[in-house]
Amino acid sequence: MIRLHQLTKRYGRFTAVDKIDLAVPSGELFGFLGPNGAGKTTTFRMIAGILRPTSGTVEVGGIDINRRPLEAKARLGFIPDRPFVYDKLTGAEFLRFAAALYGQQGPTVEHRIDELLELFDLSRWKNELTESYSHGMRQKLIISGALVHRPEVIVVDEPMVGLDPRSARLLKDLFRQFVDRGGTVLMSTHTLEVAETMCDRIAIVHGGKIVASGNMSELQEQTSSEDLGLEDVFLKLTGGMRDHQLDTILDA
C-alpha cells in the first residue's frame, strides 16, 4: 500500500505539491489525474524517493521512504514518464542490471527476463542495443524493468504514451491482474477513458492539491454532475478552453 501524509514540495516560493493526503490500499488500482503542471510527476518522484519532500511523509508498504529508503524502495517498481535507458546496453543487459539493483540474480532472473521480453514482444531485440529501440520499445523495456524484481507496489507515470494499441491493452490487463493478486498500482494518465475503465478510485489534482477523489459515482456526487462522464467532471474541476478562445486562435 501507499500512504501520503501532508506531502508538500516547494521550489522557492512555488508550491508544486501542497499538503496531499492519500492512501491506496493493497489490491487497488488508483488513478491520479490532473492537467499539465498540476504536481502529478513531482508527487510520483517523491513516492519513488527521487525527490525529497519539503514536508510530509511517504510510506510504501508501511515503510517511510525517507527514513528507511532502501527497504521501502525494494518493494516498489517505478515507471517514469520518459523512458530514458542506457543506450549502450542491450535490452537483456538493462533488465539484468535492473534486477541486480534489487539484489536479484541467477537463473530465476534470466527466466524472468525472457518471460517479460516475450510478453512485450521484445524477444527478437533482446541482444540489440537500446539506442536502436523506438520510443514505444523503450517504454515497454522500462515497464519490464519495473516488474523484473516482482514489486508489491507499482507507481507509473503516463504508461500509455508511445505504446501501440496491442501493448496498451496488454498493460491494462497486466495492471488489473496485478492488483487482483494483491498488488497496488498508482497511475497517472491523461487518457481519461483509460482511467475511467481501469481505475478503482481516482484523485483529481489541480494546483498541487487534490480537488476531488473517490470512485466514479463519488466524483460525480462531489461535483454535482451525476450524469456526466469523467472528462466533463475533470474539465469542470480543472477548467477547460472556452469556445471564444479557440475562435480567437484559429481565426488569427
Place this chain on the structure above:
Amino acid sequence: MSRSLPVQPRLWTLLTPKWRSALVRSREEHTDSRARFLLLGFIGLLFWVAVFGIAFRVLRYFRSVEEIGNLMAGKVLGVILLAFLTILLLSNIITALSTFFLAKDLDLLVAAPVGGVRFYLAKLAETVVHSSWMVALLALPIFTAYGIVYKGGFLYPFVALAAFIPYLILPAVAGTALTLFLVNVFPARRTRELLGLIATGAVVIVLVSLRFLRPEQLAQPEGFRNLVDYLAVLRTPTSSFLPSEWTASMVMNWLLRVADPWPVAKLWGAAAVAVALGAALHGRLYALGFSKAQEGAERKVRRPLRGPLSRMLRSLPPSRREFILKDLRLFFRDNTQWSQLILLAVLLMVYLFNIRSLPLHSGERVPFRLVTMISFLNLGLAGFVLAAVAARFVFPAISLEGRQMWLLRSSPLDPKAMLWSKYWLGTIPLLVLALLITIFTNWLLHVSGFMMVVAVSTIVLYTLAVSALALSFGALYPQFGTENAAQIPTSFGGLVYMMSGLCLLALIIVLEAGPVTDYLRDQRYAEQPMGITAGLVGTGALVVLICLAATIVSLRLGLKRIEMMEW
C-alpha cells in the same frame, strides 16, 4: 495559399535561449551554495595568481636581458598560443559536433524558417564560447603579465582583446568545417562516434609533430654554433602561417611600440574570409550532414564483457557487480569515451620523451641540486598526467548516469555502493598507471632508492586523493544534459577540479622538496650522515594526513551531494 517569406530573426534572438540559460544557471549556483561559490572563487584566484606570478617573473627576467629578452618574450608567447591553438582545435571539433549535430534545440531550429547564414553564425558563436572560455581564462593572467611588465598602457586590454577574438574564431571555423566535412564523408551509421576518433587522431598528430620540433632547444643556446644562429632562430617565426603567430606579433608589436599593420590585417582578414567560407560550406553541406548524423544508432553489440570478467567479480554483491559491469560496457562500447585513451597514450609518450631527452646522464657533470629538482619536477609531471587522466575518465562518472538516474534513485541501491564502485573503478587503473610511470621515469632518471620510495608512496597517496577529488567535483558540478561525453571534462566544474588537483599536487611537492633534498644531500656529502630525522618523518606524516584528508573529505562531500540530488 501563398505566403511571403518570414522576416529573419536577429542573430541575438537565436542566441537568447543560450545566454539566458547560462545566466539563470550561474544565478542558481550562486544562491544554491554561497560556501561553494566562495571556495570556487578562492581556488580560481589562487590559480590565477600562481599563473600570473610565474609569467610575471619570467617576463621581468626576459626584459632585463638585452636584445634577446624581447625576442624570447615574443617567442614564448607564440609557443603558448600555439599550444592553446591545438587545444582550441580539438575542443572546437568536439563542441561543433554537439552544437551543430546533437544539441536538443536543433530540431526546433532546423524545422524553423531560419536562414542558413544566421543559423551558422549563431551556432558558430555558441561553439566559440563553449570551446574557448577555458583557454580565455588561462590566457588572461598571461596577457595581464605581458601588459604590466611591458607597460602596455590603458589601451592594451583592448589591443589584446582585438588580437584574441579572431584568434578564437579561426580554430572554431576550422573545427566546425572539419566536423561538417567528416559528417558528410563517412557513412551515416556511427558517424558521431567515428568523428570523435578522427578528431582525437588529428590532434594526436599535431601534438606529436609539435613535440618533435623540440622547443627545448631554445633553452639551450650552447647547442647552436654561434649567437647569430641562435638569434636567427629566435627571429624566425615558429609557424608564420598560423594565427597564434599573428596574435603574438600583434600583441608584441603594441608592447614594443613597433608600427606593423600586417599581423592585424592577417588576423582580421583571415577571420572574415574564414567565416565567409565556413558559411558557404555550411550552406552546401549542412542539410545532408544533419540528416545523416541522426541515423547513427548501432544495433549489434561489440564487447559483451561477460565470462572471465563477470567471474572475477563473482564475490561482489549482485548490485555492485552489475553496476561495475554496466560502467565497463558503457565505456568500451562508446567510442567517444574510450578513444580518449589515445590522447592519454600520446600524453604519456610526450612525457616519457621529455624525460628521456633530459641531459642528466649524457656524461656532463650535472649539479646535485638540479638532479633532485628534476626528480621532484618528474613527480609533478606524473601528478599532472594523473590529474588530467582523472579529469577525462573519473570526473564524468556521475554525469554519465545522466537521465538514467531515475532508475538508480528509485531502486534500493545504496548511494554509498554507487560511489565506491565508481571510485575504485576509476582509481585502480589510475593506480596502475601511476606506479608504471613513476617507477619507469625514476628508473630513467637513475634516482636513489630513497627517492624512488618517496616518489612511489607520494604518487600512490596523490592518486587516491586526486581520484576522490575528480569524482566529488563531478558530483558537485554534474553535466546531466550533455550529449557528448568528451565535453564533460571541459565544463566549469572540470576546470575547478583541475585547479584543485594541481593546487594539492603543488602543496605536496612544496612540503616534501626541502626535507627530502636535505636528507639526500646529507646522505651524499656528510661524513657521518644523520639518517632519517624527525623533520623528515613529520613531513611524511603531514603529506599522508593531507592526502587522506583530501580523499575522505572529497568522498564524503561527493556522497552527500549524490544523496541530496533531485531531478
